[in-house]
Amino acid sequence: MANGPRKIASHDGRDVLETTLTSETGVLISVINYGAIIRDWKVPVAGSLRSVVLGFDRFEDYLEHNSYFGAIAGRVANRIAGARFTLDGKEYRLQANEGMNQLHGGERGLSRQVWEMEMLSGDAVRLTLTSPDGEMGYPGRLDVSVTYRLAGNALTMDIAAETDAPTPVNITQHNYFNLMGEGDIRNHTLWLAANAYTVRDADLIPTGRIEPVAGSHFDFRRPRPLCDTQGEPIAYDNNLVLDTGRHRSAPVAVLTAQDESLKLMLKTDQPGLQLYTGSKLNLSVPGLGGRHYPRFGGLCLEDQNFPDAINQPHFPSCVVMPGQPYSHWCEIEIG
Template sequence: MTKTFFGTLPGGMPIDLYTLTNANGVRVSITNYGGIVTSLLTPDRDGRLGDVVLGFDRLDGYLQDNVPYFGAIIGRYGNRIARGTFTLNGQTYTLAVNNGPNHLHGGTQGFDKVVWQAEEVADQVLKLTYTSPDGEEGYPGTLQVTVVYTLTPDNALKMEYWAQTDKATPVNLTNHSYFNLTAGKAPDVLNHTLLIDADRFVAVDATQIPTGALPSVAGTPMDFRSPHPIGVRIGQVEGGYDHTYVLNHAVRQLRRMARAIDPQSGRVLEVSTDQPGVQFYSGNFLDGSFTGKDGRPYRKHAGFCLETQHFPDSPNQPNFPSTILQPGDTYHTVTLYQFSVESR
């Protein structure tokens, strides 16, 4: 692992960049600002390394207004909470409304915009910790959060999350990396082949808040149970894909739930998780206004996200799996992003 200077925050605080490299040459860089995965270099079928995540070369890029969470840790609550409010133990809590009428990804100063305490645990293991004070962004309880990134010998990036609280609070942590397995060779990911092991998805209203229904994907453009290119049916989905899939496995059991392939490079991404859902987002709101690494503008569908998580708005949806962390309990979840290649 190496540690380098990545930039300075407006208040003068220096920010670091940690780079983990395994014996195969796979390399991931993570900054302690937002826990952001800034780059991830993996080989194509010919052994050529390429950066498969969207982002910026310098800290300044991530400090721009309205940056779409490239590579960041999301918390306290990934995804949306309706109208920025929920009731817990008889008390109503009010959160920031930062996405239309709703609360999104922890608010205006979520975990993606805080400085984490970094510790080099081993050559390929980086530990980040953050204490979210009681009332931060409107959430109850002081939340102690730990995220550990491990680059494994077999080319997987493992993300492990822990949290504890002194007061009952919603917790739904995830990572918001945008992947393009062509490593910038193609301007969009519509030719990537995708499989998602899910028979149902979370139906939402016009503001992306769940209706409570979990309809079948069968016979709809939401069906990725058989692998096919992302772009084949995307025109049938208003706005593009930005939906939570109900995964076909027992919660708390780590299991592969998605597989993406770029036929051009042969790169394969397999995602395993113990969470009940994954948000598949096809980069619909990218519009070229952000210029990333190598001077590339990130246009619509430049990358896709597979954000492992609980369902949106669960604090207001009693029929969804609970996201409430109680004092004395420990939130713990694991996600694995495994990289390999497929031969011609």
Template sequence: MMNKSRTDCTDIPVIVLQDGDMRVSLLGYGAITQGWWYKGQPLILGYDDPTEYLNDPFYLGALVGRVANRIGGAGFDLDGTHHALIANEGSNTLHGGHEGLSRQFWQDEQLSPREAVLVHVSPHGVGGFPGAVRFEVRVRLEFPRLTYSISAWPDRPTPISIAQHNYYTLGSAQGISEHRLQLASDRHLELDDQGIPHGGIVDSASVGLDFSASQPIGQVATDLDHFFLFGTGGKVAQPVATLAAPSGLTMTVHSDQPGAQVYSAAHLSAPFAPHAGVCIEPSGYPNAPNVPAFPSIICTPDKPYHQTLMLEISEAVA
């Protein structure tokens, strides 16, 4: 089946996975997680109508890339060639630009009541990125865990860094200011005035952004949008973040990525409210193609892309 474009189809496929008290709804557009529920409580923000995602400016639940986060100056050099990208946030490229993975239809297949796979083949030159790439996302629901296994196979060297962009609420309708966040991190990337990292690393405690111990999000930062560096050595077995709601629901995040953008959704707007959810987006370093000191995100036919993200829900016993 050929990949569909935005203009030739508005019939968005939906896959629902169920295991015990947990349910997940996935879309064949943007590889979006439309909803995730535990005992009927919504754990993430989402639209009831799948077609609302066609014009969603917030990347709700989407798989973002080819390169997640920001690439400064909307371009990069690779093997002596400059690649000009499409700028979609001022002079920079955010989440792969207007033609990013979150704006594409994906082939979808439900493998079992608890597992689905979504596939998208991105042609050479989309958004200015070199190389044709086959992207695959396997989503498994094994109560109380939700796991994303993300892979990509390019036909030539190209940057790839994917992030899953859920806005986590953990059942709260009052926002996430009182949610407690703990990160396996005491450092984050220094940003310029456009939110672009250029190589500097900041001690988080020195600027009042220390989540190495559990802290209420709203008491630490009202406009949190920073890339925190993990100290777990890329082992999925080690948790990189814990988010706890006042209700007693807790989500533990496991990832093999070197860090994550944490965004407190200060710029969410109607039909949602600012700080209605929080994004925890494990990925490679933002702007890595332009900062030699950062770990490389260049993938090749001999070195394809793989990421595992596992989310686990627990509930405090009254």
């Protein structure tokens, strides 16, 4: 069953709506139509409910803090070098919002707008948004939809987008997970189906090189905690190259709480996954339930195409064509 949608605020002359999806196993997932954000995700643990994502109780805090908590990021998630690219012989200059580069589609990316919200059934909601031709510098109109479906402990996300002109697209979920519900994630254990990673420079832009994870601190082919041998958390913000030839039903990431009370399994049809361990977090503003999120307070597992793929011809193509819609499937199960 679902509650809502109900109005919680106004923004840009639009109603900001929230709905809560509820499953037969007692999972509660609250979704707002600003940024298609998953505001809260509660899972039953030992007779009580635990929030396993970072978020805010107040809508206004999403406007004031740019951490992308729970948002859908795009048009092109992650980074585009120099905030520019060339497509069909024409150079496009984008709005730069991280130094000289563009991050997550610019200041008015998908995560910064009010979407339309439609309840499909008791446990499913669809959000839609149209990004006009030229927005943030991108060519072509882009019609985007995100459908969240909750069944048991698993949330499925189906992302689709259609364009009327060739344009780059890379859309991802940007949830910050903390399976303990508090503290930091250094003692969470992570496994990834990734044998390689894309090398980046100091500005987090891929150099174009792809290296094996063997012998590096990006090797999660065996489960291990997100800390070094001294117990200090490691600052990851890197794209891992997911193994090819995997079956859709096989997880590419398994995250386990330090006390093993909860486990997260992520499945996706995307070629990459950005691992970010929240090293830039240090929010004085209260989060869910009045919590204050410390540095390393949550980690992101952003299933995606490779960063800056539009400028790296040997990376998987991110160009979407008219009549050939973008599609992206992801399932996250926590229990």
